[in-house]
Amino acid sequence: xxxxxxxxxxxxxxxxxxxxxxxxxxxxxxxxxxxxxxxxxxxxxxxxxxxxxxxxxxxxxxxxxxxxxxxxxxxxxxxxxxxxxxxxxxxxxxxxxxxxxxxxxxxxxxxxxxxxxxxxxxxxxxxxxxxxxxxxxxxxxxxxxxxxxxxxxxxxxxxxxxxxxxxxxxxxxxxxxxxxxxxxxxxxxxxxxxxxxxxxxxxxxxxxxxxxxxxxxxxxxxxxxxxxxxxxxxxxxxxxxxxxxxxxxxxxxxxxxxxxxxxxxxxxxxxxxxxxxxxxxxxxxxxxxxxxxxxxxxxxxxxxxxxxxxxxxxxxxxxxxxxxxx
Ligand code: DGY
Numbered sequence: 001x002x003x004x005x006x007x008x009x010x011x012x013x014x015x016x017x018x019x020x021x022x023x024x025x026x027x028x029x030x031x032x033x034x035x036x037x038x039x040x041x042x043x044x045x046x047x048x049x050x051x052x053x054x055x056x057x058x059x060x061x062x063x064x065x066x067x068x069x070x071x072x073x074x075x076x077x078x079x080x081x082x083x084x085x086x087x088x089x090x091x092x093x094x095x096x097x098x099x100x101x102x103x104x105x106x107x108x109x110x111x112x113x114x115x116x117x118x119x120x121x122x123x124x125x126x127x128x129x130x131x132x133x134x135x136x137x138x139x140x141x142x143x144x145x146x147x148x149x150x151x152x153x154x155x156x157x158x159x160x161x162x163x164x165x166x167x168x169x170x171x172x173x174x175x176x177x178x179x180x181x182x183x184x185x186x187x188x189x190x191x192x193x194x195x196x197x198x199x200x201x202x203x204x205x206x207x208x209x210x211x212x213x214x215x216x217x218x219x220x221x222x223x224x225x226x227x228x229x230x231x232x233x234x235x236x237x238x239x240x241x242x243x244x245x246x247x248x249x250x251x252x253x254x255x256x257x258x259x260x261x262x263x264x265x266x267x268x269x270x271x272x273x274x275x276x277x278x279x280x281x282x283x284x285x286x287x288x289x290x291x292x293x294x295x296x297x298x299x300x301x302x303x304x305x306x307x308x309x310x311x312x313x314x315x316x317x318x319x320x321x322x323x324x325x326x
Contacts, residue, residue: 004048004071004308009035009056012076016297020051023305041065048072051304054079055265060087072307076300077287078102080317081209081236089318096303096313100158101295102287107162109286110234113258114151114202116280117230119143120256123277144201144228144255147171152200154193154216155207155235156181163204175199197224202232209236217241222248228255234286237263246272249279260286 008020008028020026027043029035034055035043044050044066052058054077063070073088074096088095116122120143127133127141151167153160156178164174164187174187177196183189190196197203203225207213217231217240225231231254233240242263248254250272258280262271265284273279287296303313312322 005046006049006051006304006308007043007047008051009040009043010053010076012051012300013294013297015294016076016299016301019298019301020304024049024308037062044070049074049304049308051076051300052082053077054082057082057084058088059084060090063087063091063093071310072096072304072313074300074304074307074313076296079208079236083317085318089321092321094307094313094316094321095318096300096307097315097317098296098299098303099315101299102292103158103162105289105292106159106234106286107166109260109282109288110159110163110204110206110232111166113232113234113260113280113282114204114230115146117232117256117258117278118146118202120277122280126277144230146202149173149201150175150199151202151204152176152190152196153187154178154196154203154205156184156187156189157206159234160204160206161185161187163206172202193221194224197221198226200229201226202230204232205235205239207235207239209238213239215239215241217245219244219247222254225254227253230255231257232259233257234260237261237265242271242273245279246276249273249276252278256280260284 003025006024006026008026010029041062044062047066048069049072051074058073070093072094075083078097078099080097083095085095120141124141149172151172151174153163153176156176160176161184164185167174168186175190175196176187177190177193222244245257249257256278260282261284303315306313
């Protein structure tokens with residue numbers, strides 16, 4: 001029996017790559033940087049499956065370049081804004097993602113960012129490296145306490161709920177705004193985003209990126225936050241209008257921001273955000289723990305293999321491809 005041919009757009013962890021190689025003839029892109037779109041167009045030609053990353057844009061042009069034998073696209077991420085899903089659906093191609101397994105790792109990082117911004121940890125470290133630490137001083141690098149404050153979650157899916165759990169140990173009150181979610185744990189629903197912003201000392205974003213959420217954090221949003229509030233974003237960079245965020249941080253309209261994701265990624269070194277002491281930025285490492293990345297690679301491989309076998313993907317973002325009977 002001929003083995004299916006697949007293109008894997010980066011070296012993923014062995015936990016997944018071994019599975020892919022057992023079942024398929026895999027062409028794996030070995031570069032540290034993603035293949036360019038043109039290279040991708042070449043590489044997918046004639047493939048039965050594609051295992052891609054959030055750095056690869058997958059659209060109708062690319063799916064057509066692959067050819068009508070393409071059976072599955074498996075994204076090595078829970079977010080899938082890099083894929084034009086309707087283009088895949090129109091061609092009857094199931095798209096897989098990796099939900100659930102990166103919930104804890106991402107919530108851990110979001111909480112770490114909250115603490116880093118509140119207690120000015122990255123700024124304090126730079127302070128030492130700059131030779132500014134001369135003595136202990138009662139007013140040196142003062143931050144913000146957590147206990148008794150309010151954490152506002154914009155989006156109350158898996159990661160938002162994991163944040164709510166973590167907040168218990170820090171004596172935070174938790175509120176959320178998400179018209180589609182049921183209240184759970186210690187978290188109280190807010191009837192509007194404005195109400196959430198009015199009450200929150202920490203605002204953490206947990207929405208997917210789509211037309212409705214692009215630049216949801218803009219000048220208007222920031223102007224409704226409390227003066228000493230902190231913004232945390234571990235979702236997708238374009239959810240935040242970075243020019244507006246820069247103005248709000250520069251003028252101390254809010255206390256600080258902490259970002260795991262930026263627009264674009266990587267953030268150019270001349271980004272004004274990098275000049276600010278009150279902006280913590282890390283390079284999209286929400287899911288970057290060994291176990292989580294093993295689990296993501298494994299699930300991405302399982303989605304890919306299921307699609308190649310003509311089986312339902314364990315996690316499919318466009319299940320309507322099965323209903324349409326294509
Ligand atoms: C995802 O899976 O969408 C994350 O952003 C990767 O960490």
